[in-house]
Amino acid sequence: MRLKESKEAFQIHRLAKSRRFLGILFVVGMIYGFVSYDLVHKKKQRQGRLEVHLDSTSSNASHLSSFEQNYIMQGNVSWSGELQCPSQGTEIGSSFLRLKNFMEDGEWREEGAFNIFLTETSCSSRPNYRAWCSVESMAHENPEGLVWYVMTSPEVDLQDGLVKQLLGRHKNLRLVTANLSEIFDGTPLQELYHSGAWNSDTKWPAANLSDMLRLAIVWLAGGFYSDTDVICISPLTGLRNVIGLAEYNLVNGANFHFDRHHPMLEYFMVHLNDHFNPYVWGENGPRTVSAVLRDVCKEDVLFQDLECEGVRILSHAAFNPVQPNGRVLLFQRTQEKNIRKRFPYSYAIHFWNRMTHSQPVFKNTDSVYDLAAASFCPISRRAATQNSPYY
Template sequence: MRSATKILVGRLSFVSLVVILICYRGRSENDSASSHFNVPTGQLEVPSTVPSSSDEFRTPGDGGGCPLSSSAPQGRSLQLDDLFSYESEWRSAPYNIFLQESSCNPKPSYRVWCAVESLAQQNPDALVWYIMTSPVADQSDDLAPSLTQIYKNLRVAKVDLKTVFSNTPLEDIYTAGLWRKNNTWPEINLADIMRLAVVWKMGGLYADSDVVCIRQVTQLTNMIAWQEGFTLGSGVFHFSRHHPVLKLVMEYIKENFQPEKWGSSGPIVFTRILKDLCDVKDKKKRCLGVSLLPIRSFTRFLRSYGRLCSCPRTRGQLGRDTHRRT
């Protein structure tokens, strides 16, 4: 099975990228484990089965828990601590990297874990956050505890969405449930606005969960990249905490929210705001202190995940997962 994969390469020429893809070798597990961070003990314990009647999984609501209908996982599950219980960590971290799950899925695919692992592996001095709207992570394969043991800079956390959106221009859209009305992709709408609020409140690099990182990216600050056509992508970007461009983007969405229109809260709004502010029709390189990187910075490849992913823990599982899906 072949899939479109985004490769996070920072500022690399196309030739350099080809060389890296051919020659790159993953570091050893011992090297990957070296870091300045300690693993929270709560992430290493696998508690007993979560009851299937758990209220957190029953019904989508306007509370801070699971916002979409979902079934509780069967078997062993890892209870997740809330993202905001780690506030002292993400505030003091030299660099934050965020990936997210927005559909209340307690069992992310091995492709997602590959993306998470690649970012943790290549950026040992950053804190890598995998944020789940599910309150637990299915641990039938023990993958998440294994990854957090190896990568001391990795955190897997649930998120209270009421707290994420509180005191932001997107608060009313979330609490009124507008993101899930009159459309067939509520989890996509939620993902689009959730990434903005998270980075606005915490500051850092956001990456989609299909991004495979093959080099360190902590040198990238306050940036976004061009994508296909004449639009700016929202699959990878970095903004410092409370950056004014992010606030303008959220304010525009508040006034012009179109849940039925694909991408209206992602690439479309980023492009509109930065075009209006800086007249970037000639693809200028900077706008209001934000670097506008060329399309080759974050490139898509049609390539087997199993061959591309250098993640020692998820690579074996990935092959089996791909085989089942083919």
């Protein structure tokens, strides 16, 4: 009897032990599965980060905030050492204009040409109206210059008729696409571009790419660069090798002019390549150019009219007459209706899109933005308000 009970107890013990062993195996298997999935998922994120950000095109991205439409990639974008933006207009009769490659256009190489560059780096084929306002204002105020809107998208959307109107009115406006390898190769940013670090583990790959592209394209061609949250209010063609203060001891890379192959641009690119930071907003833009200028000019503080290496720093009034902490004033009624009189020492007005993208501009309210748009980008403003009281 005792022998039988002992055998039964042994069997029960062995069964319990087996179950514990199987339980351990199950837990280990689950842990292994989770770890493996996490590693593979992160690897895919690193290899194809661009594809994660958006799965809809700009013309069908109404669910995205204005901020997202400006700073992350749009459409089924792919990355394999080279940015590949999607094409929407390959069919005959499409409402898309296929863009010429910037590198194949020889006009910017012509002696005496004053080039003005703006860029679209999110792969959008349909930039927003504020971006077109900026482009139009540059063409409007600089009829003797060549205004280049360099887009990463291979085409531009023609559906609302705005692009055709702008091209018909401003004969100095050029819409082109960019083969980025052709632009970056041979510059200090070649390694950074092809590494894809600008696109990995960051909230704003399009902004990172913009910080890089502006330096490389002005290095390549020479000319004036402007962000697309700027309205030009006076001609720029008299400026040469200048950059403007934004705040105390900080210059802004949103507007600048440099001659082709200017050594300061090379310093900027080398610093950006060596100290690229995808995690902090502004680190690759204003903080980069400010750090380099302080180092090259051997000054602890950057100030108006400082000159070194053939570069002059302009006052904040030149491009940033309203500083970030006063940005709300740009969208409020102003007593002075003449924008040039309101900003007599300014070439352009920076509207600080990162902080004001959600602020609507109401038509005929005498705000600084709407008055500037009415005077310097009337075609874009008319298109923006055709079916809406604000834009």
